Amino acid sequence: MIEWMQKHRKYLVITIWISSIAFIVAGGIGWGQFNLSTSLFGDTVIKVGNIKISSQEFEQAYNNTYQTYAQALGGNIDPDEAKKMGLDKMAKQLATQILINQALVRNFALDLGLRVEDSEVIDEITKTDAFQNNGHFDEAIYKATLKENNYRPVDFEKNIREMLLLQKMTNLFPDTITPLELDAVSSAFKLQDKIELSILDADTLQPKITDSELKAYWEKNKDKYKTPSQYEVQYRFVDASTQNVSPKEAQSYYNENKSLYINDKGELESFEKIKTKVQKDIQLHKALSVATKEYLDLKKSNATEISKTITEGSNQYPPEIMQELQKSKTGQTLKPLEYKNGYIILKLISKKEPEIKTFEQAKIQAILDFTQTKKMELLKLEAQNKLSSFKGKDIGFVNVNFKGKIQGLDEKEVSTLIKEIFINQKKSNFVIINNKAILYRIKEQNFNNPIKDNSTMVAMTTNLKTQYLQKVLIDYLRQKYTIQRYQD
Template sequence: MHFSKSYKNYCISQSTITIITTYINRKWRAFTMLELMRKHARNWLMKVILGIIIIVFIFYFGTMGGRQKAETIATIDGKTIAIVDFQREYENLIDFYRRRYGEMLTDDLLKKLNLKQQAFDNLIHQAIILHQANKLKLEVTTSEVTASILSLPAFQRNGVFDDRIYRQMLRSNKMTPEEFEERQKKLLTIAKVENLIFDAVQISDQEVYDLYRFQNEKININFLQFPPKDFKGKVMPSRKDLEAYLKVHGNDFRKPEEVQIKYISFSSEEEAKMAHDTIYQEENFDAYANQKKLKINTTGFFSLHNPPPEFSRLSDFVSVAFGLQRDEISKVLSDEKGYYILKLMTRKPPYIPTLSEIEREVERRYIEEESRRLCKQEAEIVLNRLKKGEDVKSISRQKGLKVTETGFFLPGSEIPELGSSQELSKALFLISEKKPYPDNVLNVNGNFVIIQFKEKGKLDNDDFEVKKEHLKNILLETKKNEYLQSWLESSKVSMLKEGKLKLARDIKEL
């Protein structure tokens, strides 16, 4: 299908803005391993891996048994989801990701995956889908379960189902055939409900063309840049201004709790333990050091996040030091250099310094914030004038601004002399010949920016026809997921309102 000139130059339809925005947001996030796998799903090796993962999901997921337990997180139609189900689901998720990704799964990535929320949602969503399947009287027959198991590659040898492999895998996962088949039946039931939802998803040619445009259409713009540093000379705060600023932003300058300790060093563990017992019994830290001719070292005041450098290798130093009461001594601590006994001298509670103590820092922040405010205000005034039809070159001459033309580039890529940002990427996709300016001033790399549409490059319709089906599949999968999540959420709200779903625990309590 070829598109007329008028069709190609329309503004983006509202129905696809959400999808495009989602696409942009994904570009600005680190790719997860699942995204990488989906991207390369046509590769034969990746298909084998995905086949194995399907088996892992069957073994490890779908663990809601509806058993009556004292501690529950939710109840659906009188069937409980126990806290042990949640714990198992959570542990299985961790185990699943670790098995799949090995060393690539860092603690930081685990935290970002928010596995507790995933485990909680998995169980609730499973229960909702199975409830709705029962309501719709959707059934999975024994023959359907059998056919699905026979087709799983993990149970096949040379493309044919092997009963010995099947039973061996079940034994290694401590599962009977009946238990596995019941889980498979649940998965097939869930799939039937999902397919009913997915069948309602439609993708128009216009939506597909929108995505193609987003990926391939280059744009040429003019831009005006407003650096906040140019406004710093206009900001001259009085002491009264600084006092008012500190009053409002006092917590930004709050000094944390600090402690000061003194300590004695020892070369051997035995000597340190003997000294500790004597000092503890006789309460004579200083006298003991003088008697044994040991040097008493004193630290300066330090906070929880800024310990003395000499104790940087002591992992429990901070917790021990801040746990001491006044004149209390610590247990014996050690690192590769020796052994230590600490004694708390003084503790400073957290406080907000007076202006006299931090005037320079308060002034610096005040000037920085005020210059940004004035800069943004000036940029907004200029943008409003441009929207009313004033000429960009005329205004730039009045204001001493430089109008820069970028030349053709693909939105989302780095723009020479300007940079890139998520905010800018979204704005570039929404401006056009009919709407040459964005709704708001943009923040790009710390500067305020006004962009002006100039022209768009031509698209290759033959190339679009080649890629059309692939792009349609991308949009279809995105919409399917959005529909499913929306349906699950609305079903959850409805069931909560009707009392069919009762949540006994909050995710924060788990």
């Protein structure tokens, strides 16, 4: 995913012109993740033409960009892991480029005489769904939403004005395409190749491995062969099923937490239907309360407790608990962690770090790994030798959106093969996919693949044209306006 984001950074910079209100109304600002000290030039961190970008504007753009990247990686990213991945640097670079691009376009828009009236700003805000109450704009909701996100109305309205100015500039781009432009984009999807292919399987190969080769392989890769970490811990477990819950308690809990029992259709489940779930929820809640007391007691206790050794990779505990142990220091007591039907409290007594295995200890796994490496080397060599003269199976015509089956390949392997065929310019080639080498030859090529949905082609062509025009404009404006950065 990181590679994808890096590869598509230019695309993002070109297309992300307009700051979305969604970040604000969804509570997505995330203030405080990045801070810029005031520069020698006051609060201005970047100046583009006549437009100054403040540290507050930069922080907002940075945090929005950071969150966008984090969401692309699945959401809750550990700060230390994010730093190792360089997520903060990537977000800073992209946020800077986005702000500069926006400022370039705003300079040009103002030079062209484009302006945004107060009435347009008011109209944009009052029609935003997040600020509505029974179909009407509610000023109290508006102010409360901004306050929750540490946003002053004057700053928000300034952003809306700038967004509308960028929209006006975007609207100047032509929204029509020529038949030639449509045909040029469609041709890539009309193209189809008649293919013959042959599949070689690495599992049929039996490489010979000498002891000296194996030892040399282990020497080169011995960091891969380590003993697992071991953790000596004291522990206590609180079983939720032992917690008593009275019928009255369950009914009261249900009445006070009805929002927790709404089904996928948005309907409230009746108490009778889900009282077992309500009881389990209360038991877990009580178990956590008990576990918290046990945590405080274990944390300060020097008494001999029940202890055990946990080995990394043994599946004794789920990954979430193992991750917490990895981050812990000797003597540290972990706060209650949900485990099975209850909570567990762990106190780390000692930790044995991984050690490189001896050759004899690593030999069995090293044989398996080295054999696989040798197989892939032999597979590639065999594919190269057979490429010019192989006799393959004719699978007929394929196109870039081919969804058919190919004997000997699963769905993902077919998708990868088709992608390689249409990216590569060679008439014949081979592709290594998993343990297979797939040799293919293009026997015939034409542009007769029918386009089923022409509206999609029109939308794609329009989008590509807009992206191209945006890039050309940005390149021109970078020459027209001076860009000064007061912060690295």
